Amino acid sequence: MIETTTLATLPQLIVLSANDYNGFDVSCEGGADGGAIASVHGVPPYTFLWSTSDTDQMITGLSAGSYAVAITDGNGCMTSGEVTLTGPEILMIGFEITEPGCFEQQERKYHGASSGRCGHTPIR
Template sequence: NLLCNAVCNGAANLTPAGGTSPYSFTWSNAASSEDLSSVCANTYTVTVADANGCTTTATTTITQPAAISLSTGNTSSNCGQSDGSVTVTATGGASGYAYLWNNTGNATTTAVTGLSSGSYTVTVTDANGCTKTASATISNTAGGTASITVNSNATCNGLCNGSATASMTGGTTPYTYSWSGGGTLSTKTGLCAGSVTVTITDHRHRHHHTANRLNCHCYRHSRNLQRER
């Protein structure tokens, strides 16, 4: 039988007995040899005739495993960083698969992380040595743009009664806010005249590592508050 799907290297061995030799052979695929070799998966019938013209028939079926099928997945990278990932799932063939990804330092796992945008190819080899390749493409997700709108300026010198609202376009909601001097809402009140800074973090761009440390995917914008005259 075949070890790999659609690879025509099957064989059938015939052993005639009885009658009077020599024998002649006529196979359904037009072969006239006693045995079959290098044949594809199929059912074959042979007619054997002996020296007296007596005939008999026999049938054999050569099988093959299911074709290897690969399904790939990916997670895009963010803002040009190496935080994308690719995955592969193999079915068919003979179980006990080996994996090899290109452009990843020769990773041999079903999932590879820490990748930048680009195309990645995986070769899967099953237990019979049959191979199949597939590709996965990681796209890059651009970040958003942050801005601050001054709602009201400080009314007098030394009074901290100004307010400002932060906003962001693009990226992935929800957003979180961190104002200089404290504050986690989109609008900051009680501001003095001077410079105020807000850091807005896109939900998708937050990467939880030890102690919830954020990778560099925050958006900063500064705006000066003026005293009203």
């Protein structure tokens, strides 16, 4: 009797963000310009199935959040991974106006503060 053993190696998977907006994966709060790519090493051809129902190696048009991908290689071996895309906090701007109250104070005073960010937002 001859015994045959077949060894199959699981594909190696790394799921990465495809964008860098000053350290974030999405440019703005509520934006949908992020992307993710599955970098895989195994036996081609590969099939991809993302949690968004996309079937390409790279997906785009994503907002901040988590995205999972399942990959099958040419040997029928399966693996999966996930990536979480982050975005900046929404830009918040506040102003305080001090009105003149007495004769010695003849001018208004304005004080502004901001937190968060959102791409290139002009302040006027």
